[in-house]
Amino acid sequence: MRKMLIVDDEKNIRLGLKAMIAREFPDTYAFEFAGDGEEALALLASAGIDIVITDIRMPVMDGITLIHRIQELVPKPAVLILSGHDDFHFAKEAIRCEVKEYLLKPIVRDELSRTLLRLEKELKQKEQIQEQLSSSMQQRVAFQESQLSYLLRSSHLPEADLRSKLQGIEMQWLDEGFQIGVLQYRGTVQEMGHAEFLARIHAEIGNAPEWCRTRRAHVWDKENQLVLIAEHGELFQHLAERISGPGYFTYSMGLSAPARGVTRLQEAYQEAQQALKYTFLLSVPGVVRFEGISQKSRSFAPPTETIKKIANMLGTDRDKEMTALLMEVLDIKTVTRFDISYLEAVSRAFNEHVFDKVFHVYGGESVEILRLFKKVGDISNFNYFHDYFHSVEGLLHRLNDYVRSMKTFHIDHKEMKKAVQYMQENYRKDLNMAIVSNHVSLNYSYFSQAFKEYTGESFVNYLKKLRIDRARELLATTDYKVYEISKMAGFENTKHFSRVFKEMEGVSPQEYRDQRHVMG
Secondary structure, three states, rough: EEEEEEEEOOOHHHHHHHHHHHHHHHOEEEEEOOOOHHHHHHHHHHOOOOEEEEOOOOOOOOOOHHHHHOOOOOOOOOEEEEEEOOOOHHHHHHHHHOEEEEEEEEOOHHHHHHHHHHHHHHHHHOOOOOOOOHHHHHHHHHHHHHHHHHHHHHHOOHHHHHHHHHHHHOHHHHOEOOOOEEEEEOOOOOOOHHHHHHHHHHHOOOOOHHHHOOOEEEEEEEEEEEEEEEEOOHHHHHHHHOOOOOOOEEEEEOOOEEOOHHHHHHHHHHHHHHHHHHHHOOOOEEEEEEEHHHOOOOOOOOHHHHHEEHHHHHHOHHHHHHHHHOOOOOOOOOOOOOOOHHHHHHHHHHHHHHHHHHHHOOHHHHHHHHHHHHHHHHHHOOHHHHHOOOOHHHHHHHHHHHHHHHHHHHHHHHHHHHHHHHHHHHOOOOOOOOHHHHHHHOOOOHHHHHHHHHOOOOOHHHHHHHHHHHHHHHHHEEEHHHHHHHHOOOOHHHHHHHHHHHHOOOOOHHHHHHHHHHOO
C-alpha cells in the first residue's frame, strides 16, 4: 500500500480528495494530511511518503516553496499540484521541479484517476529498474569481494593472473597508488554484525570529501576484520580523525604504508594486519600505522625463567612477590619496545608453565577456574593490553588461592588416611577422638571437621561401624561367645555391644549368628 500525503489549508478539500481517491482506488493508498508546506515537510521526513498532492496558495509555507524543498529529499516522492489558478509562472516552476501533473480546481474525477493510473505505472517501472540495478550492483559487489578475498589469501600468484583478476573487478587503479586499512570493532554492542558495522563505516566515508572516496573497495577477511582499500590515503586520515572524536562508535584500525602497483596488494594487507595488532597496546580506540611499528626489535628472549618462578610461587602466600614478577614480565615499557611477537611469546609461556601446569598437577577440579578465565590464554580475546594484564593478574590470584587450598587438602587427605589406618589397627582399644587427633598431630576441632569431610561420617559413628563390622565377621566365622566377641570388637561391655549391634543391624548378636548358621 502506497502512502499519499494531501496538502491543503482547507480541511474539506483534504477530506474530499481522500474520499474521491479511495472510491476509485480502494485499499491502494494510506493517507496523511497537512495544512501547509511546513507541516508537510515534517511528515515527509518521517512517514515515507510515495505521492504528494499539494495546493499552491497556503499560509506559513506555500506549495511552490514546498516543491522546491522536496527536491532536496532522498528519495523524492512523486508530486501532483492542484490549484485554483491557471498561472503560467506556477506551471513553469512545477515543470522545473519535475512535478508529475498540474491539475486545476475544481477537480475532475476522471482526470485525477487517469493521472494516478499513469503515475502508478511510472512508479512500478521505476521500482523494477531500481530492483534490477540493486540486484546487479549486489552481484557486482559480491563478485568483487570474492575475488579480493581470494587475492588476499593467495600468495605467490603470478603477476599476469593478479592483473587479470583485478581488471575483472575494475581495480587496475592499484597501479596508481593505494593504501589498505584493516578495521575491527572494539565496542560492547554484542549484536554489532558485519552489516551494521559496514553501514556505519560507509556512512562515515560519505562525510569525507568526494575526491578522496571515489575509488575504493572492501572485503571481510577470515579473521572477521574489515579490509578497506582506497586510492587516496586522505580517506583513512578522515576516518582516523573521527575515531578519536567524542561519541563515535568504537573500532580500531591498522594502516599499511602507502603502496603502488598491483603486486604490492598482499604485502600492504599484511602490513595493515600487523599494524592492527599494535592497537592492542593503546588505551583507547585508535589507529596504528605500519611505518610506526616496522622497526620494532625482534631481538628478545621470552622471560621463561621468571614465569616459571611465578608458577612455583602459587599456593605459597607470596602474593606480593608474585605480583612484582608479573609486573616485570608485562612491563608496558618492555612490551612496547619489542615487536608484538614478544607479548605473544609471553602469553604462550604463561599458558605452558602456569595455567596448564595447574591443570596437570592438581587435576580436573581446576577446570572450573580456568573456564572463568579461559580467554586469558589468547591475547586476541582482549581489546587492550591493560585488560589482558588485569585478567592475568586476577587469574593468578585465583589460582594461588586454589593451589593453596589443594595443597592443604592433599596434606589433610594424607593425615586422615593415616588416622583411619590407626583406627583400623586399634579399634579393640579404648579409642576416642582426642587420642586419634593427637596421633596425627592435628587440632581436635579441626580434626573433627576434616575427618567428617574425608569419611562422610562423624568420628563416633565411623568407630561404631568399624567395630560392628568386625563383630559381624566374628559372629559368622567363629564360635567365640558373644561377650568374648564384644571385648574383641572393642566394646566396653556386652550390654552396650548388644544395644549398638541391634540398633545398627536390627537383630541381636545371637539372632544374627543363628541366621547365618541357618543360611550356611
